[in-house]
Amino acid sequence: MGDGYHVLVSEHRRGPVRSEAARVAILDATARLFESRGYDHLTMEGIAAEAHVGKQTIYRWWPSKGALVADCLLEGLLFRQGFSPADTGDLRADLTAWLRGILGFVDREGGDTMVHSLIAAAGDHPSVGARLSEQLGANSLLHARFEAAVAAGQLSPDRPLDELGDALVGAVVLRALSRTPSDAAAAGRLVDAVLG
Amino acid sequence: MGDGYHVLVSEHRRGPVRSEAARVAILDATARLFESRGYDHLTMEGIAAEAHVGKQTIYRWWPSKGALVADCLLEGLLFRQGFSPADTGDLRADLTAWLRGILGFVDREGGDTMVHSLIAAAGDHPSVGARLSEQLGANSLLHARFEAAVAAGQLSPDRPLDELGDALVGAVVLRALSRTPSDAAAAGRLVDAVLG
Amino acid sequence: MGDGYHVLVSEHRRGPVRSEAARVAILDATARLFESRGYDHLTMEGIAAEAHVGKQTIYRWWPSKGALVADCLLEGLLFRQGFSPADTGDLRADLTAWLRGILGFVDREGGDTMVHSLIAAAGDHPSVGARLSEQLGANSLLHARFEAAVAAGQLSPDRPLDELGDALVGAVVLRALSRTPSDAAAAGRLVDAVLG
Amino acid sequence: MGDGYHVLVSEHRRGPVRSEAARVAILDATARLFESRGYDHLTMEGIAAEAHVGKQTIYRWWPSKGALVADCLLEGLLFRQGFSPADTGDLRADLTAWLRGILGFVDREGGDTMVHSLIAAAGDHPSVGARLSEQLGANSLLHARFEAAVAAGQLSPDRPLDELGDALVGAVVLRALSRTPSDAAAAGRLVDAVLG
DNA sequence: ACCTAACCGAGACGGTACGTCGCGTCTTCCC
DNA sequence: GGGAAGACGCGACGTACCGTCTCGGTTAGGT
Numbered sequence: 062m063g064d065g066y067h068v069l070v071s072e073h074r075r076g077p078v079r080s081e082a083a084r085v086a087i088l089d090a091t092a093r094l095f096e097s098r099g100y101d102h103l104t105m106e107g108i109a110a111e112a113h114v115g116k117q118t119i120y121r122w123w124p125s126k127g128a129l130v131a132d133c134l135l136e137g138l139l140f141r142q143g144f145s146p147a148d149t150g151d152l153r154a155d156l157t158a159w160l161r162g163i164l165g166f167v168d169r170e171g172g173d174t175m176v177h178s179l180i181a182a183a184g185d186h187p188s189v190g191a192r193l194s195e196q197l198g199a200n201s202l203l204h205a206r207f208e209a210a211v212a213a214g215q216l217s218p219d220r221p222l223d224e225l226g227d228a229l230v231g232a233v234v235l236r237a238l239s240r241t242p243s244d245a246a247a248a249g250r251l252v253d254a255v256l257g
Numbered sequence: 258m259g260d261g262y263h264v265l266v267s268e269h270r271r272g273p274v275r276s277e278a279a280r281v282a283i284l285d286a287t288a289r290l291f292e293s294r295g296y297d298h299l300t301m302e303g304i305a306a307e308a309h310v311g312k313q314t315i316y317r318w319w320p321s322k323g324a325l326v327a328d329c330l331l332e333g334l335l336f337r338q339g340f341s342p343a344d345t346g347d348l349r350a351d352l353t354a355w356l357r358g359i360l361g362f363v364d365r366e367g368g369d370t371m372v373h374s375l376i377a378a379a380g381d382h383p384s385v386g387a388r389l390s391e392q393l394g395a396n397s398l399l400h401a402r403f404e405a406a407v408a409a410g411q412l413s414p415d416r417p418l419d420e421l422g423d424a425l426v427g428a429v430v431l432r433a434l435s436r437t438p439s440d441a442a443a444a445g446r447l448v449d450a451v452l453g
Numbered sequence: 454m455g456d457g458y459h460v461l462v463s464e465h466r467r468g469p470v471r472s473e474a475a476r477v478a479i480l481d482a483t484a485r486l487f488e489s490r491g492y493d494h495l496t497m498e499g500i501a502a503e504a505h506v507g508k509q510t511i512y513r514w515w516p517s518k519g520a521l522v523a524d525c526l527l528e529g530l531l532f533r534q535g536f537s538p539a540d541t542g543d544l545r546a547d548l549t550a551w552l553r554g555i556l557g558f559v560d561r562e563g564g565d566t567m568v569h570s571l572i573a574a575a576g577d578h579p580s581v582g583a584r585l586s587e588q589l590g591a592n593s594l595l596h597a598r599f600e601a602a603v604a605a606g607q608l609s610p611d612r613p614l615d616e617l618g619d620a621l622v623g624a625v626v627l628r629a630l631s632r633t634p635s636d637a638a639a640a641g642r643l644v645d646a647v648l649g
Numbered sequence: 650m651g652d653g654y655h656v657l658v659s660e661h662r663r664g665p666v667r668s669e670a671a672r673v674a675i676l677d678a679t680a681r682l683f684e685s686r687g688y689d690h691l692t693m694e695g696i697a698a699e700a701h702v703g704k705q706t707i708y709r710w711w712p713s714k715g716a717l718v719a720d721c722l723l724e725g726l727l728f729r730q731g732f733s734p735a736d737t738g739d740l741r742a743d744l745t746a747w748l749r750g751i752l753g754f755v756d757r758e759g760g761d762t763m764v765h766s767l768i769a770a771a772g773d774h775p776s777v778g779a780r781l782s783e784q785l786g787a788n789s790l791l792h793a794r795f796e797a798a799v800a801a802g803q804l805s806p807d808r809p810l811d812e813l814g815d816a817l818v819g820a821v822v823l824r825a826l827s828r829t830p831s832d833a834a835a836a837g838r839l840v841d842a843v844l845g
Numbered sequence: 846a847c848c849t850a851a852c853c854g855a856g857a858c859g860g861t862a863c864g865t866c867g868c869g870t871c872t873t874c875c876c
Numbered sequence: 877g878g879g880a881a882g883a884c885g886c887g888a889c890g891t892a893c894c895g896t897c898t899c900g901g902t903t904a905g906g907t
Contacts, residue, residue, distance in 0.1 A: 076877030077876080083879070101380075104867060115880040120869070181380050183434045184297075184373050190435030217453060224428065224443075224450035231427025232420065238379040238430070239386030247420075254420035257413065257453045272855040273898040279858070300888060311859045316890070468851030469903040475853075493772075498893060507854045512895070573772050575826045576689075576765050582827030609845065616820065616835075616842035623819025624812065626826070630771040631778030639812075646812035649805065649845045664881035665872040671884075694862060703885045708864070 079122070086112040087119055091129050092138035100130065100178035127186025134192040140175060142166065145202040152210040153252055160229065160248035163197060167237050176237040197233070199226040216256075228255050275318070282308040283315055287325050288334035296326065296374030323381025330388040336371060338362065341398040348406040349448055356425065356444035359393060363433050372433040393429070395422035424451050471514070478504040479511055483521050484530035492522065492570035519578025526584040532567060534558065537594040544602040545644055552621065552640035555589060559629050568629040589625070591618040620647050667710070674700040675707055679717050680726035688718065688766030715773025722780040728763060730754065733790040740798040741840055748817065748836035751785060755825050764825040785821070787814040804844075816843050 090112035094103050103126060109116045123129045133139045144166075146159035166172040183190035194200060203226045210216040232251055236243060286308035290299055299322060305312045319325045329335045340362075342355035362368040379386035390396060399422045406412040428447055432439060482504035486495050495518060501508045515521045525531045536558075538551035558564040575582035586592060595618045602608040624643055628635060678700035682691050691714060697704045711717045721727045732754075734747035754760040771778035782788060791814045798804040820839055824831060 078878080080879070105869080106867060109880090113880080115882080116869080117871085117881090118879055121878080177380050180376060180434065184377050187436045190431070194431060194435065219449070220453065221446040221450050224447045227428040227431050228424035228447070228451050231429070231431040232423040233427070234431055234434070235386070235390060235423050235427040238376065239390065240383045241387075250417040251420045251424065253415070254417050255424050255451045257416065270855080271900060273857045276858070276898095301890085302888060305859095309859080311857095311861095312890080313860090313892090314858060317857075466851075467849075467905045469853080469905095470851095472853070496893060497895085501855090505854080507856080508895080509855090509897085510853065513852085569772050572768060572826065576769050579828045582823075586823060586827065611841070612845065613838040613842050616839045619820040619823050620816035620839070620843050623821070623823040624815040625819070627778070627782060627815050627819040627822055630768065630822070631782065632775045633779075642809040643812045643816070645807070646809050647816050647843050649808065662881080663874055665874095665883045668872095668884070692862060693864080697885095701885080703883095703887095704864080705866090705886090706884060709883075 080118075083112070083114050083118050084122070087114055087123075087129070088133050088136055088138055090114075092133045095130060095133065095139060095178060096175070099174050100126075100181045103130075125185060127182050127184075127189060130182040131186045131188045131192060134189065134196070140179065140196050143196055143202075144198045146198060146206040148206055148209055150213065152206070152213075152215045153256060155206060156229070156252045156256070157248045159198065159203075160233070160251055163233055164236070164243040164248055167233065168242055173237055173240065176234070180234065180238065193234075194227070194230050197230050199230040203229075225255060276314075279308070279310050279314050280318070283310055283319075283325070284329050284332055284334055286310075288329045291326060291329065291335060291374065292371075295370050296322075296377045299326075321381055323378050323385060326375075326378040327382045327385045327388060330385060330392065336375070336392050339392060339398075340394045342394060342402045344402060344405055346409065348402070348409075348411045349452060351402060352425070352448045352452070353444045355394065355399075356429070356447055359429055360432070360439040360444055363429065364438055369433055369436070372430070376430065376434065389430075390423070390426045393426050395426040399425075421451060472510075475504070475506050475510050476514070479506055479515075479521070480525050480528055480530055482506075484525045487522060487525065487531060487570060488567070491566050492518075492573045495522075517577060519574050519576075519581060522574040523578045523580045523584060526581060526588065532571065532588050535588055535594075536590045538590060538598045540598060540601055542605065544598070544605075544607045545648060547598060548621070548644045548648070549640045551590065551595075552625070552643055555625055556628070556635040556640055559625065560634055565629055565632065568626070572626065572630065585626075586619070586622050589622050591622040595621075617647060668706075671700070671702050671706050672710070675702055675711075675717070676721050676724055676726055678702075680721045683718060683721065683727060683766065684763075687762050688714075688769045691718075713773055715770050715777060718767075718770040719774045719777045719780060722777060722784065728767070728784050731784060731790075732786045734786060734794045736794060736797055738801065740794070740801075740803045741844060743794060744817070744840045744844070745836045747786065747791075748821070748839055751821055752824070752831040752836055755821065756830055761825055761828065764822070768822065768826065781822075782815070782818045785818050787818040791817070813843060 087108060090108045091103070094107055094111055098107075105116060105119060105126060108114075108129070109119055119129070123132070130139070144159060144163050146155045149155055167176055179189065179193045183193055191200075204222055207216060207220075207222040207225060211218050211220075211222075229251065232254075236247075283304060286304050287299070290303055290307055294303075301312055301315060301322065304310075304325070305315055315325070319328070326335070340355060340359050342351050345351055363372050375385060375389045379389055387396075396419075400418055403412060403416075403418040403421060407414050407416075407418075425447065428450075432443075479500060482500045483495070486499055486503055490499075497508060497511060497518060500506075500521070501511055511521070515524070522531070536551060536555050538547045541547055559568055571581065571585045575585055583592075596614055599608060599612075599614040599617060603610050603612075603614075621643065624646075628639075675696060678696045679691070682695055682699055686695075693704055693707060693714065696702075696717070697707055707717070711720070718727070732747060732751050734743045737743055755764055767777060767781045771781055779788075788811075792810055795804060795808075795810040795813060799806050799808075799810075817839065820842075824835075
C-alpha cells in the first residue's frame with residue numbers, strides 16, 4: 062500500500078525493476094509543486110522537469126495528474142496537517158475547537174488554496190475526495206470521537222455517525238467553495254446546527 | 258439582474274454601447290456547451306465559435322471561464338432544475354424527500370457531471386460556489402422551510418438555520434466529490450444526523 | 454499637392470470640412486511611430502491612439518498604411534535627410550562622396566532600419582518606391598549633376614542618365630536588402646563600376 | 650546544404666532526433682503557399698496546416714517566416730527559374746538579352762509578386778536578400794560572364810565586377826519596387842548606362 | 846432658428862493570426 | 877526493459893490588429 066498507483070504483482074519479468082528513486086522523486090516534485098503553485102498550475106511537464114525525470118516515466122506508472130496527487134496524499138506528502146478532535150469529555154466544546162482549527166486553516170493564507178486544490182483534484186480523481194475528508198479527520202478520528210460521545214451518553218446512539226461527520230466537513234467544504242470567510246462564532250454555530 | 262459580469266456604472270462614455278445580442282449569444286452558447294460537454298471540456302474558443310462571436314468580445318467582458326459560468330447561473334441558464342423542499346407540515350419527511358431528490362439527481366446520469374462541473378467552476382470563480390448552494394435551494398427556499406418549522410415548533414428557535422442548510426448541502430457536495438453512491442436510506446440518515 | 458491622399462475637389466458639400474488638425478496629427482503620429490518603431494511595427498490602432506484620433510478618421514482619408522507613409526514622405530516628415538551630390542567639377546569624386554554619404558547612412562545605427570522600412574512600405578504602396586529613390590537624390594538632383602557632367606564633357610551624351618542613377622541607387626538598395634556592410638572603398642568601386 | 654536553419658553541431662544529445670519528414674513537409678508547404686499566395690499572405694498557421702505539422706515544430710527550428718523562406722531558397726524550392734547570361738562573345742548583347750529576360754519576368758503576371766515577396770522576405774531575414782541577387786544570376790553566373798568579357802578584352806580589367814552586377818540587379822529591383830513598367834528598350838538603356 | 850448631412854473621438858464588433866503552453870505519444874540512446 | 881531527454885501532432889490559450897460599424901457630440905451649409 063502506498064507503493065504508487067500500479068501495485069507490482071509478482072509475475073516475473075526481464076529487465077530492470079521499477080526505479081524507487083524515480084518514484085520518490087516524482088511524488089516529491091508533485092507535492093512540492095502542488096503546495097507552491099496549486100493544483101491547476103500543476104503540470105506533468107513541470108513535475109518531470111522538477112523531478113529530473115522523463116515524462117514517459119510518469120505516464121508509465123500514473124494515468125493522470127489526479128492519480129499522482131492521490132498518491133501524494135496516500136504517502137502523506139501533502140496536507141501534512143491533520144486535524145484530530147480532542148476528547149475533553151465535552152463533545153460540543155471539542156467539536157467546536159476542532160472546527161475552529163479547520164476553519165482557521167481554510168481562512169489563513171494558503172489554506173483555501175490548498176483546499177481548493179484538493180477539491181479540484183478530487184474532481185479529477187475519485188480517491189482524492191475520500192482522502193480529503195479523511196485528512197480533515199472525519200472518517201476515522203471524528204468517528205471515534207463520536208463513538209466516545211455515544212458511550213458517554215452525550216450523543217443519541219441512533220444518530221448516524223458517518224453522516225454527522227459528512228455534514229460538518231461538507232459545510233466546511235461548502236464554505237471553502239463559496240469563499241465565505243468565517244467569523245469567530247461560525248464554528249460554534251455549525252456545531253449547534255448539527256448537535257441541536 | 259442579468260446585467261452581465263460588468264455592472265455598468267453610470268459614468269458616461271462615448272462610442273458604441275455593449276452589444277446585448279453578443280452578450281446573450283455568449284451566455285447561451287456557454288450554457289449549451291456546459292450542459293453538453295461539461296465544465297472542463299468547455300473552451301473559450303468553442304464558446305466564441307458557437308456564439309458566432311470574436312474571442313476578444315468574450316475577454317472584453319469576462320475575465321475567465323468561471324465568471325462566464327457564474328453569469329449563466331445568475332441568468333438561470335444552467336441547472337434549470339431547482340430543488341425546493343415541500344411543506345407538508347412534517348419537517349423531517351420534507352427534508353428527506355428534498356434530499357432524496359437531490360441525491361437522485363446527483364447519482365443519475367449527467368447529474369454528477371453537472372455537480373462536478375459546478376464544483377470545478379466554483380474553484381475558478383467565487384460566486385459560482387454561492388450560486389451552487391443557492392440553486393440547491395439552501396439559501397432561500399430551505400431557509401424558509403426551516404423558519405416554518407421553527408414557527409410550527411418542530412425546530413428549536415436557537416438552531417442556526419443557515420448552518421443547518423450548509424450542513425445538508427455540504428454533505429451532498431462531499432458525496433459528489435468522493436463519488437460515493439447514495440443508497441436509498443442515505444437521505445433519511447443524513448436528515449437524522451442533523452435533526453437528531 | 455501634399456494635401457493628403459484625397460485631393461479635395463471643389464464639389465459643394467454640406468457639413469464640416471475636413472479637419473486639418475486631425476490630418477496633421479495623423480501624419481505626425483505616423484512619422485513619429487515610423488521612425489521609432491519601423492514600418493512593420495506601425496499599426497493603424499497605434500497611429501490613431503498616438504494622434505488622439507478615431508480610427509475611422511484615418512480610414513476615411515487613407516486606404517492603407519502604405520498610403521499614409523507615402524503622404525508622410527510627400528510632406529517631408531520622414532527621412533528628412535536628403536542626399537544631394539555636390540558639383541566640384543569632378544564627377545567621379547562627387548559621385549563617390551555622395552555614395553559614401555548614403556552608404557554611411559545605411560550602415561549607421563537606424564539607417565538600415567529606415568531603408569528597410571521604406572522598402573517594406575514601397576511593397577505596400579507604389580508611390581513610396583518612387584519617393585524612396587527621389588529622397589536618395591536620384592531622380593532630380595543626381596540627374597542635374599549628370600547633365601552638368603555631360604555639359605562639361607565628362608560624360609558621353611548618349612549615356613542614359615536615368616538608368617545611370619537607377620543603377621547606383623539600385624546597388625545601394627540591394628546592399629541594404631542583403632545587409633551587406635560596406636567597406637570604405639565600396640563607394641569608389643561602385644562608381645568605378647558604372648563610370649568605367 | 651539543405652540542413653535547415655539550424656546547423657546540427659556534433660555535440661551529442663539524448664532523445665529523438667529532428668524529424669526529416671517534418672522538415673521537408675514544412676519547407677514544401679512553405680514553397681507551395683509562397684508561390685500561390687505571396688509572401689504577405691503566407692502564415693505560420695497556414696504552413697503548419699498545409700504541412701500537417703504542429704506550429705511548435707515550425708517555431709522549434711525557425712525563428713520567423715523570413716528564415717523559413719530563406720531556407721526554401723537555399724533548397725531551391727522557390728524561384729526555380731534561374732537567369733543565366735549566355736556567352737555569344739558579345740557582352741553587350743548577352744547582358745541585354747539577360748536583362749530583357751529578367752525585366753520580362755518581373756513585368757509578367759506573377760513575376761512582380763514574386764519579386765515583391767522576395768523583397769519583403771529579405772526585409773525579414775538577412776540571407777534572403779543575398780539569395781535574391783544570387784538567383785538573379787548576379788553573384789556567380791554574371792560574374793563568370795564578366796570574367797569572360799575581361800578575358801576577351803571587352804571589359805577593362807580594373808572594373809569591379811561584383812559592383813557591376815549589383816548595379817544591374819539593383820536597377821531591376823528598384824524598378825520592381827517602384828513598379829515602373831519597362832519598355833522594350835529599357836534593357837538596352839540599362840546596359841548602356843553601366844557599360845558606357 | 847432649425848434641420849440635417851458629414852465630420853469627429855471613441856471604441857465594440859466579428860475575424861485572423863500570432864507565439865506559447867501543456868497534453869499524451871513516440872523515438873532515440875544509455876544502463 | 878526501465879529511464880532521461882525531448883521531438884512530435886495537436887488543441888487551447890490570451891493578445892494584437894484588422895477593417896467595419898455604431899454611438900454621442902459638433903459643425904456647417906440649406907431652408
